[in-house]
Amino acid sequence: MRSEQKKEPRGENPGPGHRRMFLRAIALFVCAAIFALAFSGCEFFPTNASTLGGNKYAVVVGINDYINGSDLNYCVADAESMEKMLEDAGWTVNLITAEPDEAIKKNATKSAIETALKSVPADTTTFLFYYSGHGSIDYSDDAYIMPSDATTSSYSSLISATEFSGWLDSVTATNKSVILDSCYSGGFVDAGDSVDAVPGDSAFMQTSTAADMFFRFGELLAQNAAASSTNPSTAPLVISAAGWAEESAEPLPTDNPNVGHGFFTYYFLDAAAAGTNGHMKGDSDGDGVLSCIEAYDYAKNALEQANYGYLPHITGGLRDFALIDNR
């Protein structure tokens, strides 16, 4: 009889104990749903693609010998090492070099570079252009790279950033990247949606801090708005060895014969070398893939420490591309 009195009639207002259980059940359900989503590998949380597919094609140019200008020592070595690094990673490489005393190898003329860019296979998914040689700048601060047949008397014999960009448009690849180890190559780099805290003439100008950038909010926001129509995320990713007003350098053979490369390329290549932990030295996230930004960052930090008076630069935009997949 007592037990009947204590019993709550069904369908009426439940007591605090029931409400507590109800709330706990809801909390458990929410937690279970979150963990199920997180660990089920569903499309909300996609993982790395198992293979980075598509054809990878590169045009690699190194010019030691200039028909009408001063020669360089290690640009061909830069290009050949870059070719090896890329071929080992599954790229198809078109190597173009100009070496001294071998007229037959003076292949890196302006027309040869243009032809190479316009002959990139149409089924290429990822394209890379690498250049090591002289660079130049005119009185309007327009940047150029110098083919082996360039003449100092005429800028039209050089390859301007605008001209090069037009040639690159003919490449139909989805992902395009450009790496330039030459003086003033920062003139080829468009920060896109961003502002570069490192000026292109860092020897004279101070690098901006994060706090400086905070007070340039209006300028940054305007840059972001302008970039919404120029599509920097699908534009080519360009990495330059130096700023628009800086000279990149290679060591003199007598000074440092062990380097054997332009300083920037030396460190860029070193990013792909195996470190003590078995990973590539530049693979900072340890995922087995060396990206353009990782290699750039590795080279930039090394050059900063070495204090050669110039720093690499990179374009803005949301995307990054794989250079080497060692998984």
Added chain:
Amino acid sequence: MEEHRGKMKNTKFVILMLFLGILGAKKAAALPAFNFYAGFANAWTSTSTTDVGYHVGWNASADVNWNIRVLLPHSASRIRSSTASILISPGFRGQFLDLAASNWLADGSRYRAWSAFGLGPEIGVGLNISHFGISRGQTFLLSTALLGNVAHYTQTSLYNAYMSWLIKASWDLELKHGWAVSTSFPVEFAYRADGRSIVSGLGIGVKYAF
């Protein structure tokens, strides 16, 4: 025309109910409150021509709000011995996001890692109840904020800025002396140059309300 009149009727009804609710309120108060959260963050980035990439990272945020509390009349609460009040909570939000590079996409690309500091006005509407299920007071709040963000592409020297909308659902469980533990579920829509990112996460933190 009929449809238009119907909408007018609905709007008038909502305004009337709000007015009656405030008239019937037992007490109104406005006091400041501070929230601090930290937790993990997820983001999905895409452009109009590229696939969606998924980032993981963390976030930390601080909200300073002015809680306008309208205590509902006892009869308005259907639960015996419980009290309920409506909260209107204008204020400011500051947050920091740090997101790793996205997963690798099949075409050999991924989206860059970035970090961003955002600041902007916020407004929330919620419900504070006590003695519902558990003895401690609880607050459910739905907020929205418009944030200006200064962002940095990780591993580069590039900085940019973007605007974002944030919608946040939060739940506070009151402790003692104005302190509460708080859980928030923010979802942020970031307008980043020629792409978009949706950032979500789960933040756990503390709240102090005067």
